[in-house]
Amino acid sequence: MVTLMQRMPRLFGPLSLGSAILANRIAVSPMCQYSAQDGVANDWHLQHLGSLSLSGAALVIVEQTAVEPAGRISHGCLGLYSDANEAALARVVGFCRRVGSAALGIQLAHARRKGSAKLPWEGGGPLTPNAGAWTTVAPSAIPFDDHWPAPQALDGAGLARIRDAHANAARRADRLGFDLVELLAAHGFLLHSFLSPIANRRTDAYGGSLANRMRYPLEVAAATREVWPRRKPLGMRITGCDWIDGGITTDESGIFACELHTIGFDYVCVPPAASVRRRDPPLHRAIRCRSLPRSKRPAALWCRRLA
Numbered sequence: 001m002v003t004l005m006q007r008m009p010r011l012f013g014p015l016s017l018g019s020a021i022l023a024n025r026i027a028v029s030p031m032c033q034y035s036a037q038d039g040v041a042n043d044w045h046l047q048h049l050g051s052l053s054l055s056g057a058a059l060v061i062v063e064q065t066a067v068e069p070a071g072r073i074s075h076g077c078l079g080l081y082s083d084a085n086e087a088a089l090a091r092v093v094g095f096c097r098r099v100g101s102a103a104l105g106i107q108l109a110h111a112r113r114k115g116s117a118k119l120p121w122e123g124g125g126p127l128t129p130n131a132g133a134w135t136t137v138a139p140s141a142i143p144f145d146d147h148w149p150a151p152q153a154l155d156g157a158g159l160a161r162i163r164d165a166h167a168n169a170a171r172r173a174d175r176l177g178f179d180l181v182e183l184l185a186a187h188g189f190l191l192h193s194f195l196s197p198i199a200n201r202r203t204d205a206y207g208g209s210l211a212n213r214m215r216y217p218l219e220v221a222a223a224t225r226e227v228w229p230r231r232k233p234l235g236m237r238i239t240g241c242d243w244i245d246g247g248i249t250t251d252e253s254g255i256f257a258c259e260l261h262t263i264g265f266d267y268v269c270v271p272p273a274a275s276v277r278r279r280d281p282p283l284h285r286a287i288r289c290r291s292l293p294r295s296k297r298p299a300a301l302w303c304r305r306l307a
């Protein structure tokens with residue numbers, strides 16, 4: 001006789017992630033809401049995350065949340081760099097815990113040269129100075145696209161500040177009781193842009209060879225691992241390949257995933273996207289391409305989109 005448990009798809013079975021156990025294998029991806037003010041969450045986030053936390057998904061990951069004000073994409077992006085940010089998220093987390101059962105994760109990020117942008121429904125282009133534009137930063141002073149201002153190439157002090165900002169935000173996330181932290185190193189944001197030879201043209205220890213391009217994301221990863229409790233899952237969203245000649249390759253992403261595993265990361269998530277504007281993968285290839293084959297990652301590291 002086939003029992004109910006035997007017939008249940010694995011999707012609805014539990015998943016061990018690090019030392020945490022998720023009730024099923026359904027996770028809600030982080031989704032920017034562009035609805036915060038000064039990085040502060042409000043009633044919009046309360047209803048958005050509240051409803052998702054009672055959806056039956058085992059895990060809900062809060063949208064990309066900036067580790068410093070200049071790390072936001074737009075004036076509407078969430079932040080976790082101030083006491084006001086933390087207090088507002090405490091209200092949201094408390095509400096989700098009261099109404100829902102999902103574990104709660106948060107994605108920590110820095111937007112680099114994709115920042116200082118208008119809201120998507122206002123066109124999404126670069127902000128003008130009288131609309132509150134700020135100076136963006138990047139590995140190299142290469143603009144995001146035509147008609148975008150050039151970012152400032154980060155110096156040693158800037159690199160240290162942003163590394164520490166990731167660790168500080170992770171400390172705040174732990175204080176808030178989040179169950180999981182995910183660092184964003186995909187979609188052309190700061191950590192991805194260090195990995196990608198397209199965006200990273202540095203000639204110092206952070207540019208050139210793969211070992212050099214991985215150096216900064218790994219420093220940020222290690223600083224975050226140090227402050228984020230071992231018992232809570234820690235992951236990174238990475239780009240499998242840049243979909244452009246001369247960009248990061250799946251072999252390189254596999255090596256990077258192995259390095260993350262060595263540091264103590266529990267998973268990588270590989271969404272289909274590119275670092276360069278107008279280079280998103282053609283849809284049929286995105287679906288067919290398995291971004292990070294099983295052979296290119298450590299067995300103990302969970303990888304969404306494995307082949």
Ligand SMILES: Cc1cc2nc3c(=O)[nH]c(=O)nc-3n(C[C@H](O)[C@H](O)[C@H](O)COP(=O)(O)O)c2cc1C
Binds near residue numbers: 029032063064237272
């Ligand atoms: C409205 C919206 C907001 C998104 N915001 C984020 C985000 O904050 N961080 C992120 O890594 N991806 C973000 N994404 C990408 C999604 O998390 C997801 O990866 C994408 O929709 C593709 O789905 P898939 O990864 O399941 O294939 C967003 C997508 C949408 C539609």
